[in-house]
Amino acid sequence: MTSIAIVGPGAIGGTLAAWLAQNADFDVSVCVRTPITDLVVETPEGVIKAAPTVLTGPSQGEPVDWVLVTTKAYSVDATAPWLKALCGPTTRVAIIQNGVEHVSLFAHLVPADRLVPVMINLPASRSAPGRIVQSRHGIIAVPAGQNGEALAELFAHTEIEAATHADFVSQLWVKLTGNCAAIVPALTLRATGPVWSHDMEAIVRALAEECAAVGRAEGAVVPQAVVDSTVENMRAMKEGAIAGSIHADRLAGNPMEIEARNGVIVRLGEKHGIATPANRMLVTLLAASGTPWRSEA
Numbered sequence: 503m504t505s506i507a508i509v510g511p512g513a514i515g516g517t518l519a520a521w522l523a524q525n526a527d528f529d530v531s532v533c534v535r536t537p538i539t540d541l542v543v544e545t546p547e548g549v550i551k552a553a554p555t556v557l558t559g560p561s562q563g564e565p566v567d568w569v570l571v572t573t574k575a576y577s578v579d580a581t582a583p584w585l586k587a588l589c590g591p592t593t594r595v596a597i598i599q600n601g602v603e604h605v606s607l608f609a610h611l612v613p614a615d616r617l618v619p620v621m622i623n624l625p626a627s628r629s630a631p632g633r634i635v636q637s638r639h640g641i642i643a644v645p646a647g648q649n650g651e652a653l654a655e656l657f658a659h660t661e662i663e664a665a666t667h668a669d670f671v672s673q674l675w676v677k678l679t680g681n682c683a684a685i686v687p688a689l690t691l692r693a694t695g696p697v698w699s700h701d702m703e704a705i706v707r708a709l710a711e712e713c714a715a716v717g718r719a720e721g722a723v724v725p726q727a728v729v730d731s732t733v734e735n736m737r738a739m740k741e742g743a744i745a746g747s748i749h750a751d752r753l754a755g756n757p758m759e760i761e762a763r764n765g766v767i768v769r770l771g772e773k774h775g776i777a778t779p780a781n782r783m784l785v786t787l788l789a790a791s792g793t794p795w796r797s798e799a
C-alpha cells in the first residue's frame with residue numbers, strides 16, 4: 503500500500519486526490535484548511551467520487567510515502583507544519599504548482615534529493631469545497647530520474663498523462679509562456695477576444711516574448727510557435743471565458759499568484775539584463791488593484 507497525502511485539495515489537489523483514490527493500492531489522505539466531506543469531480547471521463555481520509559491539522563498527520571503539495575505558490579510557509587508532520591526519512595514531496603520556482607521555494611523545507619517539481623497542465627475549477635470540474639485532459643511533466651519516474655507511475659491508472667522529461671526546465675517555461683498573458687483578463691476582468699485590437703495583440707505578444715526570452719536565458723527551449731499560440735489563444739478567447747486560475751482568483755476576490763507567474767519574469771529578467779516592461783507594468787497594475795483584492799496571501 504502506497505500512502506499519499508495531498509496538501510491543499512482545491513481545484514488541482516482535489517482532482518488529483520480523486521483520481522489517485524480510484525486505485526485500491528493507494529491510501530490517500532487530504533490535508534485541508536477548509537474541511538471537506540468527500541470529493542466529487544466532473545472529469546472528461548465522467549464523474550468520479552472519492553472519500554479520502556481528511557486531516558484537519560498537522561497533529562493528525564504521520565509520515566507517508568508521498569506528499570503532493572497543491573497549494574497556491576504564495577502559501578509555501580503555510581505548508582511547513584504539514585511537511586514536518588508528513589515527512590519521514592524516505593518521504594518524497596512533489597510540488598505541483600504553476601511557475602518555475604518549485605525547487606527554490608521549497609528548498610528550505612524539503613531535502614533536495616526528495617523534492618520533485620511538477621508541471622501540470624490540467625484546467626480545473628472548484629465550485630464548493632470538494633466539488634470540482636476538470637474541464638480537459640490532464641498532463642503532468644516531471645524531471646527524468648528515479649523520483650520523476652516514481653511520481654509518473656502514481657498516475658499510471660488515471661486519465662492524467664504523466665511523463666518524465668530530460669529537459670524539464672523547458673516544460674516549465676513553455677507552460678509559463680502560455681500562462682503569462684492571462685494577467686490581461688485578470689486585470690480587465692474581460693475576455694481578450696471580444697476586445698482584440700492591434701494594441702491588445704502587441705501587449706499580449708510582448709508579455710509572451712519577454713517570458714520566452716527570460717526562459718531561454720534560463721536555459722529553456724521555448725520555440726517561437728509557443729509565443730504565437732499564446733497570442734492566438736488570447737485572440738480566440740470568447741466572451742465570458744476564464745483564462746485560468748489567476749483570472750478566476752481575481753473574479754472571486756482571492757489572492758493571486760502574481761509573483762509566481764509574472765513577477766518571476768521581471769525578477770529573472772533583471773538577473774539576465776533582459777528588459778520586461780510589459781510584465782513589469784501589468785504586475786504593478788494588478789498588484790495595485792487594491793481592496794477588496796489582495797495580491798498575495
Ligand SMILES: NC(=O)C1=CN([C@@H]2O[C@H](COP(=O)(O)OP(=O)(O)OC[C@H]3O[C@@H](n4cnc5c(N)ncnc54)[C@H](OP(=O)(O)O)[C@@H]3O)[C@@H](O)[C@H]2O)C=CC1
Pocket residue numbers: 509510511512513514515533534535536572573574575577580581598599600622623624625626627628631746747759
Ligand atoms: N486550477 C487550475 O486549472 C490550475 C492550477 N494550477 C496551479 O496549481 C496550483 C494550485 O492551484 P488551484 O488548485 O487552482 O488552487 P486552489 O485555490 O483551488 O487550491 C489551493 C488549496 O490549497 C489550500 N490551502 C492553502 N493553504 C493551506 C494550508 N495551510 N493547509 C492546507 N491547505 C491549504 C486551499 O484551502 P481552502 O480550501 O481553504 O481554499 C485550497 O484548497 C497553483 O500553483 C495553480 O497555479 C496549474 C494548472 C491548472
Ligand SMILES: CC(C)(CO)C(=O)C(=O)O
Pocket residue numbers: 600622623624625626681745746747748
Ligand atoms: C491555463 C491552465 C488551466 C492550464 O493548466 C492553468 O495553468 C491555470 O489555470 O492556472
